Amino acid sequence: MSDLLKVSDLRIAFHSRDETNEVVHGINFSVETSGQTVAILGESGSGKSVSCMSLTQLLPKPPDCTVSGEILFQGENVLEMDAEAIRGVRGKGIAYIFQEPSSSLNPVFTIGYQIAEAVRLHRPDIENVKGRVIELLELVGIRDAAKRYSAYPHEMSGGMQQRVMIAMALACEPELLVADEPTTALDVTIQAQIMNLLRELREKLGMSIILITHNFGIVKGFADEVIVMYRGEIVEQGAVESVLEDPQHSYTKALIACIPKLGQKQKRLSTIESEMAGR
Amino acid sequence: MFAFIIRRLLSLVPLLLGVSLLVSLLMYLSPGDFLTQARAAKDIDPAVIEQQERQLGLVNADGEATAWFVRYGHWMANISLVKYGPWVGQPEEGLSFGWPYFGESWTYKVEVFTLLKQRVPATFILSLTSIFFAWCIAIPLGVLAAIYKDSIFDRISALLAYAALSIPEFFLAILAVYFAAITGIFPEGGRSSVESEFLGLGARILDYGYHLILPTVVLGIGSVAGMMRIMRANFIDYMQAEFATTARAKGVAERVIMFKHVLRNAINPLITAFGYSFASLLSGALLVENVMNYPGLGQLIYEALIREDQYVVMAGVLIGVVMLVFGNLFSDLLLGWMDPRIRLEGGAKNGASGQKANLVWLVLIGIIALQILLEVFAPSLLGMIGLILKYIGLLLVGLLAVACVLLVGYIVFTLFRRLIGGVLRRPMGAAALAVLTLLYCGALFAPAISPYPITEQNLVKPYHPPTGFAWKDGALHAKLYQKEAVGSPTYIHSEDATAPIVWFSKSESYKLFGLIPMERKLFQLETEDPAARVYLLGSDATGRDIFSRLLHGSQVSLSIGFIGISITLILGFIVGSLAGYYGGTVDFVAMRLVELLMSIPGLYLLLALRSAFISPDFSPTQVYMVIIIILSVIGWAGTARIIRGMTLSIRNRPFVVAAESMGQCVPMILIKHILPNIASYLLVAATLAIPGYILAEAALSFLGLGISEPSASWGLMLKQSQGNMIVFFMNFWWMLTPGLAIFVTVIAYNVLGDVLRDIVDPKMQTR
Numbered sequence A: 001m002s003d004l005l006k007v008s009d010l011r012i013a014f015h016s017r018d019e020t021n022e023v024v025h026g027i028n029f030s031v032e033t034s035g036q037t038v039a040i041l042g043e044s045g046s047g048k049s050v051s052c053m054s055l056t057q058l059l060p061k062p063p064d065c066t067v068s069g070e071i072l073f074q075g076e077n078v079l080e081m082d083a084e085a086i087r088g089v090r091g092k093g094i095a096y097i098f099q100e101p102s103s104s105l106n107p108v109f110t111i112g113y114q115i116a117e118a119v120r121l122h123r124p125d126i127e128n129v130k131g132r133v134i135e136l137l138e139l140v141g142i143r144d145a146a147k148r149y150s151a152y153p154h155e156m157s158g159g160m161q162q163r164v165m166i167a168m169a170l171a172c173e174p175e176l177l178v179a180d181e182p183t184t185a186l187d188v189t190i191q192a193q194i195m196n197l198l199r200e201l202r203e204k205l206g207m208s209i210i211l212i213t214h215n216f217g218i219v220k221g222f223a224d225e226v227i228v229m230y231r232g233e234i235v236e237q238g239a240v241e242s243v244l245e246d247p248q249h250s251y252t253k254a255l256i257a258c259i260p261k262l263g264q265k266q267k268r269l270s271t272i273e274s275e276m277a278g279r
Numbered sequence B: 001m002f003a004f005i006i007r008r009l010l011s012l013v014p015l016l017l018g019v020s021l022l023v024s025l026l027m028y029l030s031p032g033d034f035l036t037q038a039r040a041a042k043d044i045d046p047a048v049i050e051q052q053e054r055q056l057g058l059v060n061a062d063g064e065a066t067a068w069f070v071r072y073g074h075w076m077a078n079i080s081l082v083k084y085g086p087w088v089g090q091p092e093e094g095l096s097f098g099w100p101y102f103g104e105s106w107t108y109k110v111e112v113f114t115l116l117k118q119r120v121p122a123t124f125i126l127s128l129t130s131i132f133f134a135w136c137i138a139i140p141l142g143v144l145a146a147i148y149k150d151s152i153f154d155r156i157s158a159l160l161a162y163a164a165l166s167i168p169e170f171f172l173a174i175l176a177v178y179f180a181a182i183t184g185i186f187p188e189g190g191r192s193s194v195e196s197e198f199l200g201l202g203a204r205i206l207d208y209g210y211h212l213i214l215p216t217v218v219l220g221i222g223s224v225a226g227m228m229r230i231m232r233a234n235f236i237d238y239m240q241a242e243f244a245t246t247a248r249a250k251g252v253a254e255r256v257i258m259f260k261h262v263l264r265n266a267i268n269p270l271i272t273a274f275g276y277s278f279a280s281l282l283s284g285a286l287l288v289e290n291v292m293n294y295p296g297l298g299q300l301i302y303e304a305l306i307r308e309d310q311y312v313v314m315a316g317v318l319i320g321v322v323m324l325v326f327g328n329l330f331s332d333l334l335l336g337w338m339d340p341r342i343r344l345e346g347g348a349k350n351g352a353s354g355q356k357a358n359l360v361w362l363v364l365i366g367i368i369a370l371q372i373l374l375e376v377f378a379p380s381l382l383g384m385i386g387l388i389l390k391y392i393g394l395l396l397v398g399l400l401a402v403a404c405v406l407l408v409g410y411i412v413f414t415l416f417r418r419l420i421g422g423v424l425r426r427p428m429g430a431a432a433l434a435v436l437t438l439l440y441c442g443a444l445f446a447p448a449i450s451p452y453p454i455t456e457q458n459l460v461k462p463y464h465p466p467t468g469f470a471w472k473d474g475a476l477h478a479k480l481y482q483k484e485a486v487g488s489p490t491y492i493h494s495e496d497a498t499a500p501i502v503w504f505s506k507s508e509s510y511k512l513f514g515l516i517p518m519e520r521k522l523f524q525l526e527t528e529d530p531a532a533r534v535y536l537l538g539s540d541a542t543g544r545d546i547f548s549r550l551l552h553g554s555q556v557s558l559s560i561g562f563i564g565i566s567i568t569l570i571l572g573f574i575v576g577s578l579a580g581y582y583g584g585t586v587d588f589v590a591m592r593l594v595e596l597l598m599s600i601p602g603l604y605l606l607l608a609l610r611s612a613f614i615s616p617d618f619s620p621t622q623v624y625m626v627i628i629i630i631l632s633v634i635g636w637a638g639t640a641r642i643i644r645g646m647t648l649s650i651r652n653r654p655f656v657v658a659a660e661s662m663g664q665c666v667p668m669i670l671i672k673h674i675l676p677n678i679a680s681y682l683l684v685a686a687t688l689a690i691p692g693y694i695l696a697e698a699a700l701s702f703l704g705l706g707i708s709e710p711s712a713s714w715g716l717m718l719k720q721s722q723g724n725m726i727v728f729f730m731n732f733w734w735m736l737t738p739g740l741a742i743f744v745t746v747i748a749y750n751v752l753g754d755v756l757r758d759i760v761d762p763k764m765q766t767r
């Protein structure tokens, strides 16, 4: 079977002046074609973001950071690609939605320009770029899209900025969308809207998604497979239902216990530490 | 935006009022009266004087000189567009319209306005070209240094930036003239050639451009370094910004990311700095124009100040301020256009703070008005108050200076003990420290090391080149030189003419550290010939030993930075920490004052203050003291601003709140809790600020307004080479060694400051 993405023995290390800090210790996972969604969970600093950034060489260059192992995207090793080839994968193959929409958009360009840049790069055949951008803005549910075309990022709310980020990712028409905690910076109601939007778009466009989060709550009903990372290693991997029903690793159990259950009164919200200490 | 421009221009009015009032007060305070001088001058037509007296109200009905504020009032009436007859010397009463009249220049014997019409465009164009030059060099270099961070190119450009930051502008100007004189590629000065009048328009413009090149480069290089470093730091920051990653993740080419996404963001701080760079350029222009004999506004104001040409100074300073405000306005507009996040407010939001700013001016004008009232109704009282204030002030300043140096010395010592390991571990830091130690030792032991007294002339050996040495009969001998022929500037060494050097031999008595009486000097020449000398670094125009003068001069140049920064730090700490601690009105008033001080081009303020407070009969020590005080009074503003920011960030930390809740008094909290937390930053800021003092003293002495002959200071020694073409044409390079000494000192302080900053906080940006 041919996977869309196959990562084996991925190791990532950062080097500062006199010490080396390996933050990812050889992980393996894969994403199938045909709209599969993989969720990566883990606490803050466990290496989720860096693992995904390494998929298109977005990490700092070698003296500061080294990546080893093998990342096969559509059968080709990303880590061995030169600058020109990797640009072909970025956007077109793998597109990203980042954690912090407010700082991920360039403050001095209009959002229309920033999305149009992606369109021009990956769909040179489209003549009416502006029309396409407005279409995309409408697709992600921004009202008055034509007017918003020439708005600057700081003139929009956090939720709208995240929609713009999604529109920009979709403009590339990627095979695989990496959504790195797309809802962390947003409040709860917007979170639900964004997750619904992603779900809708996945069905409409048929792309695969890697969803990074530390919230088991949104994984349920969204992802097919789940990977749990802890301190740079994968500690649990499998279909969402089986992991949820029968977690093996104590960290996973702790995470699951952290899901606030509706209608169930708890004295206080459990933290990961207290849950893990209790077991 | 229109409202914004209007408001800005309106705020110019109180500023101009305040500045002109201040200038005329300072001119009045400075010794000597321009009217008396003008009357005494042989070449001024009495009719002109009489006309001026009438039109500008210089004398009253009885023919006595009027008070300064009366003259100021008349001057104001003359420059206003609507004129009231009696105030402008017209017999008939009633209002009339007329162009502003700025008075007459005594020295140039033309109307001030005519003079300005020639000079202002020259300086304006020079400032523009040098900013343009600086940008064209700084931006590409900064970007390249950022992209190829840590490469050879980055290192070299950082080194060059250090050098450019550390070289005094006037020294660079001297070097440029030197270069022009030797190679003959560029004109040695002036704005146009002699034959310019007879050229066609095109050729004349080319001629102007040709004369503009060297001044532009000299003036621009100082700003290149600063801008380049800002650009590089910004660019590196933005290269790692998340939006750059976003663009990369989209598949945008690296080149496009750098030159579009990153550059557009990184360039904004430079635009903000544009307004300020204009201010510093105006200061720099004064020196550069003087050395290169470029007839611009800076040279004009300087000469007018020296010669008490009152109305030229007033008008020149006003034009300078107007140019500055327009520079700031332009950079704000540009920034508003470049950065969509900035909205130029013209409406009510900033109105309140604008009014408060005007309040500061009103208070200032009020104080001056009070002074005027006292002067009119109780002149003797004013004199007494002035005298009392002067002595109290002197006493306080003396005490303050001692306290400051002790306190700062103690802090530096304790901090340094903690940081010294880190400094010594870095080669750059160790080297800078070694250089500074050497320099300060030289200054301390100057009387023992220098072979000759600084005032000892040797008129038969002017411009003697540095002495060579020979090894003879088991002892070190110095070569002796004779003039090639009588009257010839070149010296030749005849074989065998040497004299032995004796170590620790007796000479005239002196006091080491001003206390210990000594008789022996490090080395002397043993010879019968009274004119034979050992000149390690050659001799100057009167045959004085440059090496000895350099050592003694270092006492002034090196101590002035240290004492000055001590006073500055204490003043800055008091004002800054109180402003940060209390916030609100205290903060507001303090910060407006700071902005005011920072917006006046430093050198002009320095000159004005110095001509107001130093009278010709001061002893060198007094001059030295006053210069230090003036420098620190001008310099505390920047420090206060930094300290305020730091206090603000520490103010709400738990330990401060805890101390407050225990009822500790404010001075205690500031000293015990806030000072220790910002001490190391202060050390860094101080180290980086000391060069400013050294350069300012050098500039002042160079202009002949600081330490004066026969004392020695580095700036003063360089003055001998200014405009002295024989030095350049005969290649008397040793006359320029004081410039090298300044350069080395400043660069050592800059390197040390950067190393300290690296240790204290790698991410901190002081500049």
Ligand SMILES: Nc1ncnc2c1ncn2[C@@H]1O[C@H](COP(=O)(O)OP(=O)(O)OP(=O)(O)O)[C@@H](O)[C@H]1O
Residues within 6 Å of the ligand: A014, A023, A042, A043, A044, A045, A046, A047, A048, A049, A050, A051, A060, A214
């Ligand atoms: N540029 C960098 N230089 C040095 N260390 C880094 C860098 N980027 C990340 N790290 C380190 O790598 C580790 C993993 O970081 P990563 O951003 O992948 O965490 P994360 O799982 O995404 O956490 P979060 O949920 O907070 O986003 C962290 O310990 C972090 O300190």
Ligand SMILES: [Mg+2]
Residues within 6 Å of the ligand: A048, A049, A050, A099, A180
């Ligand atoms: Mg992350």
